[in-house]
Amino acid sequence: MVTIYDIAKKANVSPMTVSRVINNSPSIKESTRLKVEEAIRELEYIPNKPARSLTSKETKLVSLVIPDISNPFFTNIARGAEDKALQLGYQLLLGNTDENKEKEAMYIDMLMSTGVDGALIVPASDDSAANMKKLAKRRTPFVYVDRTVDSVPADSVTGDNLNTTRQLVQHLIELGHERICLINGPGYLSNARERAQAFRDTLILSGIQPNPAYMIETHFKQDNLDEIISKFISLQHDERPTAIVAANNFIGVNALRALRSLGIRVPEDISVTCFDDPDIIPDYNPFLTIAKQPAYDMGYIGMQLLIERIQNEAPATTRRIVLPAELKVRASTARR
Amino acid sequence: MVTIYDIAKKANVSPMTVSRVINNSPSIKESTRLKVEEAIRELEYIPNKPARSLTSKETKLVSLVIPDISNPFFTNIARGAEDKALQLGYQLLLGNTDENKEKEAMYIDMLMSTGVDGALIVPASDDSAANMKKLAKRRTPFVYVDRTVDSVPADSVTGDNLNTTRQLVQHLIELGHERICLINGPGYLSNARERAQAFRDTLILSGIQPNPAYMIETHFKQDNLDEIISKFISLQHDERPTAIVAANNFIGVNALRALRSLGIRVPEDISVTCFDDPDIIPDYNPFLTIAKQPAYDMGYIGMQLLIERIQNEAPATTRRIVLPAELKVRASTARR
DNA sequence: TACTATTTTGTTACCGGTAACATAATAATA
């Protein structure tokens, strides 16, 4: 391995001078700079970042901790985050928690040990608080994306759950639906809670009494929903929901599958709508009516906030960026 | 920051003893081990990996360099790679080249500087050879996934382009198609070349003379194909292709879009088939007949090979793993 | 020309670990 000492010898200067050239310190005579650069080129010297980190206390590494890169919503967050990171000279470490807080804890430990300069996190649960506290204690900056853990404050970039839920529900109400059910994520996630609240509020605002039986908590992963759906379907006709709001793309697809397997037609028998696109290619399957959250921007802006914080360019107060979604009315919702 | 020196002081031992406890060296008295572990817990000590890297010459970091995480094919590769890496104690760095060899060069430089222990690479071009040579010179192990750069040998995990292309083409021939066209990736990519070759060979084997006009090179990205497709469509009736093989998922979708915008029906007027699924959720949009390559496995196995190589457990010769694809006949191909 | 200010380069120590060797403590053996 070629080090600054090799360069120094070759260029007949001290290692410190080489270091200065590498970091283009101003007080270097042009002639020595050229001499050193020549040697660097000839020996194909590449600076050793871990060594540098030892004194500089920074690694130029940031971590992205998400539930699952395979969910297009998170894929887009990842792409946005990576683009911004690269642009600002940081490299991105990826971790998939699978919504599991133990796995999350592992990543948090690894990332602190690796000495990343900061982390962009989609927390797995409110119980992630312990993990977040570890980061906070270590003064490793981090930013929440999509969800927050309110007991441990930090900058965040999230969707506007209130208005997005409202858009979805109002769209259904406008189509004449009243018995609308919400298949939500788990209540220990901030976004699921916000969506539940907004769901209730919107119904009430429209003069519809929310029915707790119509609000189900599942999780944000791919799964079989036959049981839940068939329970709805087995209700007598005037009790049966006519529309479903799924709290994310996977739940939406889960619901669609269960309905199909039960022989229920969408949207003829029941309307379905959800948060986020199951497709990563826009409009490849333009069937589901969705509220498309700006996932790429969430990652991009989140990384921006994070790096500002890393570089001490952020205000002392925590910043909460809330981004609107776009309602894409397509074929899975119909007039009642 | 808490260091082994702090622990040493607290536990009344030398730093070296602390180091030994951390690395659970065998020759440590049980009582001191407990004492030290106690101190580690109390002070919440976390080992500093960059410092360790300085002497150990390893970072436990591996890099994944792919064209675009947003392509579900690469998303699955990434997930497979990350799962294996985590399992073997490595962290994954992500880089998107956008099929651009200058961007690739940037990542290669960064990754060498960061001192990753190895890299999993989907090369952007045959001209990536210069980048791969840099890695080889530095003795940074790397493994090709999906594509190879033959001038710089290394382990590889690729799809079985020959047989996969054959499956696709034969499926079309069995449906009575003869004027089949291939919309391929760029000729400077090994997989595109192999697919072109297999395409020609399969036709000849079936007694069909390959028509060079039916073989188009584009690129593996999302793009507008109206021009290319309308050129095909404008051919007189008995010259007009009746089926399209797209060399990847994006090209498949590009073709579908162009056909739709030109008012051509699929599969009534023309059959369409492609490599890889545009969906990441299996069968979410079960329209396109595809050859589904085992992307997750490619990433998983690729990472396995890479880490074996890193740990000097690999044979001296380069290994070439070739994985078969699964033909999923769906709705976009029909009898002629 | 002598002296001071400024620019350029070098020296030393340290970042947080670990390898290699040295020494102290304990156990085994005669």
Added chain:
DNA sequence: TATTATTATGTTACCGGTAACAAAATAGTA
């Protein structure tokens, strides 16, 4: 009990850089 193995711990130097200070070289001024 003295001597030798063995086990447990400590010392020193180094990994590849850089910060902080020191010294040398050059420029500016009287």
